[in-house]
Every structure is written in C-alpha cells, then in structure tokens.
Amino acid sequence: MNMNLLLLCLNALLFCCCSSSRTNFVLLFADDLGFGDLGCYGHPSSVTPNLDRLAAGGLRFTDFYCTSPVCSPSRASLLTGRYQTRSGIYPGVLYPSSIGGLPLNETTIAEVLKPLGYATAAIGKWHLGVGADGEFLPTRQGFDQYLGIPYSHDMGPCWNLTCFPPDVKCVGLCDIGTVTVPLMHNEIIKQQPVNFLDLERAYRDFATDFISTSAKKKQPFFLYYPSHHTHYPQYAGPGAAGRTSRGKFGDALLEFDNTIGNILTTLEKMGVLNNTLIFFTSDNGPELMRMSRGGNAGLLKCGKGTTYEGGMREPAIAFWPGTIRPGVTHEIASTLDILPTIASLAGACLPQVVLDGVDMTEMLVHQGKSKRGTMMFYPTDPSEKYGMFALRLGKYKAHFYTRGATHSGTTPDQDCPVFALLKAHDPPLVFDLEADPSENYPLSPEERPDLQALLERIKKVKEQFEAFMVFGESQISKGEDPNLEPCCNPQCSPRPSCCRC
Template identity: 85%
Template structure:
C-alpha cells in the first residue's frame, strides 16, 4: 500500500471517536548547537538515543527557534507566537522578575486540556515565577510540574557539586540571589538542588507520568525542557566521565540517556506507535564557553546573534508507523508545533494572531512546508529597529548585524560583542543552500534576479512589521528580590536558604 495512503488512513483512524488520540512528547534542549549531535555530524558526541530517533524518524536541516536566548524562545514554542506579541523580551526572566508569560497567552497544554489530555512539564521553565508562583506551569495548563523555574545558573553555584565525587561547578554563575530551588508543582522540595540526582528525578517523574497516563488510557502531553547542555554543565554518576567530550559531552549523554528512558517507557506501555516525539533546542551554542559551550557546525556564530548559528537548531520528529525515516530540507520552526499538534487532534486554535503553520504535511508525507519565511529578532527587539534579518526561501537578508557576549572567543570577528550594531542598506544577502555559513554576501549589482528577490523580502518585511503589535514587555517590569523563591522566607541573607 502507498505510504501516503497508509498515513492518511492512520490519521483518519485516530481522528474518530473510537480511536485513541495521539500522545505528544516535546523534548527541548538548552543552548544546544546545530553541530552538537552525532546524527548532525559531531565526531565525538555520544548520543545513541537521539541518533536512533534521527535514523528512524525525520531529521530537519532548516529548523528555527525565534530568539537566540532562552525565555523568548520558550514563549514562542509554547504559544506559536513571536515573543514580541506576548511581551517576553528583551533578554530573559530572572528569579525575582515581576513579569512572566502572560496568563492570557494560550499554551500547547491549554490547547490540549479541553480534549481530556493529561499534561506535565519537567525541567527548565524559565517563563516566570512571579508573586506567589503566578507564572508557573501549573498556572499555564500543566497538571504537574517538577523542575527549576528558571535557568540553573541563576544562583550561586561555586559551592554546588556538578560532577561526582565532589567536583565543584565550573564558574561562579549569578550571585546575590537565592540558591537554585527544585519545585514539585508549586512547592519547593529542595534548595539548593542536588545536581547529581536531578536528572534521575526528572527521568523518574516523566516515566511515571507516561506509565500512569497509559494505564488510565488517557492521552498525554509531556513537555521536557532540559537544562542540558546549558552552562554550568553537570552530570550524575551514570554519565559523568562516560563521554569522549568532557563535561559538555557528559551532560549531553545524560540528556540522551533520559530520552532513552522515555522511549523505553513508551515501548513498555505499548503507546509508542501512538506518540509523536519531537526534539529540538531553544537557541544556539554559548560559544564564549569554548569547548564547554557547544558547536554550531557549519553555521555562523551562536547564542545571542541573529546569524543562523544562533537560531537554526537540530530537530527530529519520530512517530513509528506514521513518520517514515528521512531528512527534510523544508523550513520549519518552533512556532509550528502548536498548530501542528492542534491540527492532529482537531483542537481549537487560540483566537489570536498565530505565527506558526501546520507542518503535518512535512511530517507524514515529507511534503512541502507551508512556511516560506522566517523572521529574526535580536535579544532586545524594538519597534524602532524591527527585524534584524528575514529568510525567504533559500535567501536570507540581514538589515542589521551585531555580535554578542554569548558568542565571544570565536575567530570570526562578526560574532563577539565587539562587533557592534551595524545597519546594512542594501541588506546583506546570502544563499543559505550554497553558503549556510553566511560567509559570502551575494553581489546585487548586475543581478536583476537577486534584486527582485530583495524587493520581495522588503515587501514581506514591511507587511509583517505592519501586523506586529508589540505586547507589554514583561522583562522591563523589573525585578523584586523578595519574589525570588525560597523555602525559608525568613532566611538572611537569601543566598543561604535552607535545604528543604
């Protein structure tokens, strides 16, 4: 039977009342570069489970996040909207931030809840804590949560053990705030967190959630935003010293091992053939950390920049019997995950401006993408400057370029923070198929074909920016040290919070 017809029949079956709706497992790495996985060409990364997903699933070569830093990228993933609409900009949220992902934004979990889905998040939230935990996952459609509500370097870490038996964390992280807490739903269970046991706790929580949901025959959505491989890297006894790539490789191996545990649980509970597993990352590698900061492969620069190294990510879709093995060069984005999930289950879309498109045709037929463009905002988007870059088809135009502290230490002079903001008129244009490294700007003079492409890009940019309504900046609301979560509210000074 033709695979496309078989896929259509499968989709038709689970769209009927008598069939079980599909489950969704969304895996989101942290600061992982385009070239960091074995299946994306890294010679020494040990990622057997992700490599297995890539071999048996669909691997993307042109998949984008929406921001080269954490919080705004996560907001877009969960809402299908550019971070400028929700107000999760500029930069990222902190332990004492007054703002967070606005509660009137609709997450993937909230799209699925009316259809009877069990929902859980485990790992790094980083979309706000707020007064009385008002921005936590349990307020945004998730039934259960286990994790750190922000980045795990947002606390004093010189006294924490990152690797056994007693190897202290590399660097000093943030000082003057509370030690890193581990939350179960809205209650602090441990502070400071035990890094050596953290991943095991995450794996146990996630596998238990899958097992319980499968026993109840309840469809489920598991969102696992990992701390790996963000600095400072850490790994428990099962992974520390087991990779060829040092601390970064050990952390990546630990992430891969948890993914292997989730896959084994899906198989054991008999739901793997009815589950879409999707893996990607929030932004590019933090090159300033050198060998401990990740690798963008052939792409230019990394975290903090609007070059492709900052925003083009590894991505893998796996669904046995529905997604056939292969590689797609179609353009897609984290923005597209919400409308795709909604389309697969017939869920009602949020009644707001969505920037994502349904990529079911790519997934089940390896067909064409509905996405023709990708917009590139800097870490501090503004109406004054608008888009820094825009990709249309295989062409990318840079209207502004700027380096970033996160992408320091590289030999490319365009990447570090010393590469100050520069306007380009006409914009720098690159053919990303011929030159994915964005090394060689295309000559526009004497090329009416490229000039026509540039006019199209300018028209698309003008139309998009006219439609963009910037939400109130959540991060500009500032911080209040008293909002930082602490298991002992009376502890003084706050960084000496108790172990709960």
C-alpha cells in the same frame, strides 16, 4: 467564542472522546545545543545513541529555527506559536526575581490540549517566570504537574555545588547574591539547593510515572521536557559522568540522551510508542564564549545571542513509528509551528489570536511541502524602532542589521563577539543559504543581475509582516523584586543564604 468555533470545538471534543487511537505528544527541548553538537548532525565525538535512533527512524530537519537566540523568548514562542514580541517576553530573559512572566492570557500547547482530556506535565527548565505566589509557573499555564527548576540553573550561586561525582564542583561563579537554585514540585519547593547529581534521575522517575499512569488510564498525554542540558555550567550524575571523550559537555549531553532513552523505553513498555509523536529541538544556538564547554554550531556562523544562522538554526527531529517515514527534510520550519501541528493532530481548537506558526502535518506525515516560506529573526532586545534584524525568504536570507554578542565571543570570526557593534545594512546583506549556509559571501549585483528584484520581494514581505506585528507589553521591563526569589523558608533571615531545605 462564535458559534462556528463552538461547533468546531464540540466536534473536536466528540472526536477525542470517541477515538480509540488518540495521539500522545512528547516535546523534548534542549538548552544551548548547537546545530553541530549531535552525532547525527556531524559531531564526531558526541555520544547520543537515543537521539541517533530518533534521527535514523524519524524525520531530521536541516532548516529548523527557533525565534530568539536566548532562552525565555524562545520558550514563549515554542509554547504559544507566537513570536515573543507579541507576548512581551523581551528584552533578554527572565530572572528569579522578575516581576513579569508569560502572560496568563497567552495560550500554551498544554491549554490547547486540556479541553480534549489530555494529561499534561512539564519537567525541567521552565524559564517563563515565577512571579508572586507562583502566578507564572507551569501549573498556572495548563500543566497538571511540574517538576523542575523554574529558571536557568546558573541563576544562583554555584561555586560550592557538586556538578560531577564524586565531588567535582561546578565551574564558574554563576549569579552571586541570589538564592540557591530550587527544585520545585508543582508550586512547592522540594529541595534547595538542588542536587545536580540526582536531578536527572528524579526527572526520569517523574516522566516514567506520568507516562505509565496516563497509559494505564488510557488517557492521552502531553509531556514537555525542556532540559537543562547542555547549558553551562554542565553537570552529570554517575550514569553519564566520565563516559564520553568530549569532556564535561559530552557527559551532560549523554545524560540528556539517557533520559530520552528512558522515555522511549517507557513508551514501548506501555505499548503507546506507535501512537506518540516525539519532537526534539533546542532553544537557541551554542554559547561559544564557553569555548569547548559551550557547544558547536557546525558550519553555521556565530552562535547564541546573534541573529546569524548559528544563533537560531537548530537540530530538530520528528519521530513517530509507523506514521512518519524516516528521512531528511530541507523544508523551512520553526518552533512556532509545533502548537498548530499538535492542535491539528489532536483535533483541538486553535487559540483565537494571531498565530505565527503553521501546521506541519502534511510535511511530517506525507513528506509534503512546508507551509512556511519565511522566517523572521529578532534580536535579544527587539524594538519597534528597529524591527526585525533579518528575514529568510525561501533559500535567501537578508540582514537589515547585524551585531555580535557576549555569548558568541572567543571565536575567530570578528562578526560574532560583543565588539561587533550594531550595524545597519541598506540595502540588506543577502546570502544564498543553500550555496553558503555559513553566511560568508553576500550576493552582489555584478554576480546576480536578479538581485534587485529579490530585494524588492524581501522588502515587500518585511513591510507586510511588520504592519501586523503588535508588540506586547514587555514583561521583563517590569523589573525585579528580590522578595520574589523562590525560598523554601520565606520568612528566614538572613536572605538569601538562609533559603535551604
């Protein structure tokens, strides 16, 4: 660390210690939630009163993006402010037996805040690796506490588990031959298999205790809640099951919303709501292959697994009473921007690495312009050979490659399913996302005489960005070891069926 950076960090630490009004942060991250799944984004039958409250009293984004159309890489970018290509969380996602995980030399939001005395906690779906002896768990990545399932809740046999009361079994077979899904507290397995009907209550109680304890100690805090909702198979306990007209998906979404409501109530009760930035978004688009149980992308094209808008444009809301004025922004923003924004608001030092995120403070607090003019779209299996699949520049989006995905099957659009094979476009397909957010009508030279000049600008931006993109070692390509699957009785036999507690 150079002397100037050291002085900046010391000044930030002094500010934090002396400030009587340190900002708290609550980061809410939905799972497989589409752009059209919330009532405040146009869905007619979703029941989400608490998310609607955040949208009505906060800043709602119309052009907010994740960085990958699947789970693990999207989460890596959210927590590090860097494209997943840099951290090596590709191709695809991590599994219970994965050898790799989010590298420990990557700096998370929690690690940015820890030097300033923040209490940090994570609840829910981690999905950035477990590894040998828990080396990649949240407690090794800057979080003081963790309660949750360390990967996706469908990554274990689920046919004999109850998803809805009184005894409605989970739909689907999930991953046969793996250990049952564990609930972990810090680095210890608390329950295996997890009780889905009681899971959200456990999360609510944990969040309430964390916020209350931090507020009583007058300690600033960062709560990260990456929910399992609304990933398939959906589940919901007694407080939400059967309470909506949208079926199982709607019930799962309501249960997530109920937890958000509990967090809001706790913040109000402890007198810290007006000093807390709450940010909500989702990891990727809806899993359309599940049909009505998979979510909805609204007017956007395709969904999970694709680099079309439906796969990577997400609902997003920033809520901070008294600081963020209610409204809607059409500025481009991304999950990449959350780390630099939190660092700026907390007075923290940024990691001394290449960051792809920008500070959103001016946009959030003063309704200013976004510092982000571009967004890069990488597929689930990025490579240096192909580079980015698409690029957004201002209101224009250029597709250099298009491809469907298994996750986006069953839709009438033939561009979405896995049968839509990889196709290169030279010149790229260009869409005006303001006039055509559904990406139905590529611009043509006949209609747009300025198209060639636009293509030259896009080409230049692409070349400049890719010249400085250094791909990190693929963590997922390190392979798998069945002995790494979390088991509460590791010496038992026969595995995996004996892993129960």
